[in-house]
Amino acid sequence: MDQDRVDNGLRRFESLCRERGLPLTVQRREILKALLQRDDHPTADQVYGCVKERITGLSRTTVYRVLETLVRLGVVRRLHHPGTSVRFDGKISRHHHLVCRKCNRVIDLENRSLDHLELSSMRLHGFQVEDYSVHLVGVCADCGRKSRPTS
Amino acid sequence: MDQDRVDNGLRRFESLCRERGLPLTVQRREILKALLQRDDHPTADQVYGCVKERITGLSRTTVYRVLETLVRLGVVRRLHHPGTSVRFDGKISRHHHLVCRKCNRVIDLENRSLDHLELSSMRLHGFQVEDYSVHLVGVCADCGRKSRPTS
DNA sequence: TGCCTAGATGGTAATTGTTACCAAAAAATG
DNA sequence: CATTTTTTGGTAACAATTACCATCTAGGCA
Numbered sequence: 206m207d208q209d210r211v212d213n214g215l216r217r218f219e220s221l222c223r224e225r226g227l228p229l230t231v232q233r234r235e236i237l238k239a240l241l242q243r244d245d246h247p248t249a250d251q252v253y254g255c256v257k258e259r260i261t262g263l264s265r266t267t268v269y270r271v272l273e274t275l276v277r278l279g280v281v282r283r284l285h286h287p288g289t290s291v292r293f294d295g296k297i298s299r300h301h302h303l304v305c306r307k308c309n310r311v312i313d314l315e316n317r318s319l320d321h322l323e324l325s326s327m328r329l330h331g332f333q334v335e336d337y338s339v340h341l342v343g344v345c346a347d348c349g350r351k352s353r354p355t356s
Numbered sequence: 357m358d359q360d361r362v363d364n365g366l367r368r369f370e371s372l373c374r375e376r377g378l379p380l381t382v383q384r385r386e387i388l389k390a391l392l393q394r395d396d397h398p399t400a401d402q403v404y405g406c407v408k409e410r411i412t413g414l415s416r417t418t419v420y421r422v423l424e425t426l427v428r429l430g431v432v433r434r435l436h437h438p439g440t441s442v443r444f445d446g447k448i449s450r451h452h453h454l455v456c457r458k459c460n461r462v463i464d465l466e467n468r469s470l471d472h473l474e475l476s477s478m479r480l481h482g483f484q485v486e487d488y489s490v491h492l493v494g495v496c497a498d499c500g501r502k503s504r505p506t507s
Numbered sequence: 508t509g510c511c512t513a514g515a516t517g518g519t520a521a522t523t524g525t526t527a528c529c530a531a532a533a534a535a536t537g
Numbered sequence: 538c539a540t541t542t543t544t545t546g547g548t549a550a551c552a553a554t555t556a557c558c559a560t561c562t563a564g565g566c567a
Contacts, residue, residue, distance in 0.1 A: 228534045228543060250524080264546040269525065271544095285436035289554085290524055303483045316478055322490070327467055331497030332454045339473070339490050346482030379514065379563045401553080415517040420554065422515095440525085441553060 211241040214295060218280045227274070235259055236271045240281055240295035246311060248290045286311050301338050305345035307352075314341065362392040365446060369431045378425070386410055387422045391432055391446035397462060399441045437462050452489050456496035458503075465492065 218237050222229050239256050240247070247255075253268040272293050275281035284292040284302075288309040301319050303312040319339050344352075369388055373380050390407050391398070398406075404419040423444050426432035435443040435453075439460040452470050454463040470490045495503075 226535085226542095230534070230544065232545075248524090262546070266526080266547075267545055283438065285438055287434065287436055303480065303485075305483070306486070312481075312483070314478075314480070318474065318478070322473075323469065324492070327465075327469070329454065329465070329492070330463075331500065332456070332463070332492070333494045333500055334454075334492045335457070335494040337490055337492045339488055341475070341480075341483070341485045341488045343484045343486040349482065349484055377514095377564090381515065381563070383516075399553090413517070417518075417555080418516055425515095 206242050206244070210296070211238060214241040214280055218275070218278065221278045221280065225278075227278075232256075232260060232263065232267050233271050233274065236268060237275055237280060237295070240275075240293055243295065244313070246284050246286065246292040246294045248292050250290070252293065284311070299336065299338065302340050303345065304340055304342045305348055306342055307344055307348040310345055312345065314339075357393050357395070361447070362389060365392040365431055369426070369429065372429045372431065376429075378429075383407075383411060383414065383418050384422050384425065387419060388426055388431060388446070391426075391444055394446065395464070397435050397437065397443040397445045399443050401441070403444065435462070450487065450489065453491050454496065455491055455493045456499055457493055458495055458499040461496055463496065465490075 215234065215238060218233070219229060221227075222233075235256050236252060239252060239259075249269050249272055250265070252272065253263065253265050256268065257263045272281065272283075276283050276293075280295075280297065282294045282297055284294050286292050286309065287304060287306070292311075296313065299320050301314040301316060303314050305311075322337065322339075324334055324337070366385065366389060369384075370380060372378075373384075386407050387403060390403060390410075400420050400423055401416070403423065404414070404416050407419065408414045423432065423434075427434050427444075431446075431448065433445040433448055435445050437443050437460060438455060438457070443462075447464070450471050452465040452467060454465050456462075473488065473490075475485055475488070
């Protein structure tokens with residue numbers, strides 16, 4: 206867990222709220238904090254699971270709504286894993302994903318050489334690229350170990 | 357629509373079925389054919405919608421099951437769009453995706469310069485990469501036009 | 508060709524993830 | 538503080554997907 210990322214994220218969130226006149230609620234702050242403190246990509250339900258201990262009476266509906274708000278503010282990313290449900294990621298700096306086709310796990314990958322792809326010369330039919338990420342699909346270490354026991 | 361892709365896909369599917377002792381059913385063949393004939397990424401329900409006309413009494417459940425089987429065989433890809441439900445793609449050659457963050461549309465992008473990223477030097481923590489794709493996130497031509505009417 | 512068996516299909520019911528709705532509660536503003 | 542606006546909580550609705558089981562079909566064999 207990276208305390209700086211947590212602090213910066215919260216600060217950025219607070220100033221964005223003031224800018225747009227959005228009330229700063231306990232729920233929004235705690236849900237964002239929980240996301241920033243994690244290194245994985247929890248589902249809405251997993252977020253609910255870990256935040257409800259800090260906010261008594263927290264509703265699942267609120268979690269969905271707040272996550273949506275945070276995405277709109279640009280402080281959280283929505284991810285679409287091969288598993289099932291939508292996932293959320295508090296890390297908004299450019300990073301890529303290792304996707305295991307066996308267990309469906311998605312692991313973050315930070316890699317400088319993938320961060321600077323040359324896109325300018327591409328014919329994109331009027332599509333304006335704002336960001337990108339590379340999805341590497343394959344077999345993760347755990348699953349690879351399982352399928353070939355001794356080699 | 358690319359007749360070669362359809363034919364090749366069906367042939368590959370049939371030999372894979374024989375290899376693994378999977379029965380060659382009408383439903384499997386028609387569902388795969390429908391996917392190969394399309395250029396977009398339909399949901400299970402959209403596949404159901406266009407195949408049920410050719411197979412009377414086709415069940416939605418079967419569509420889900422067959423799509424799963426086709427993915428396992430490797431003749432169809434499962435995609436996870438920002439929209440909601442899972443989508444399926446009969447094109448299994450390497451290609452990339454333009455993802456519009458406004459309308460959630462996903463457009464295929466074929467681009468040679470993205471097809472040969474240098475991955476060998478990467479530290480992947482034991483992850484074995486089999487394939488990859490680049491997701492370009494931004495605003496599609498239609499949505500861009502809407503938000504800035506005259507410029 | 509017709510029978511047999513494993514495996515696939517159809518249809519309904521159950522489950523899961525997500526959204527709609529509205530009354531009650533909490534922020535912001537002056 | 539009082540007011541106004543927005544959010545929250547909770548339930549009900551909804552949509553996508555899966556479980557289950559009786560029926561049916563493809564493929565192998567006599």
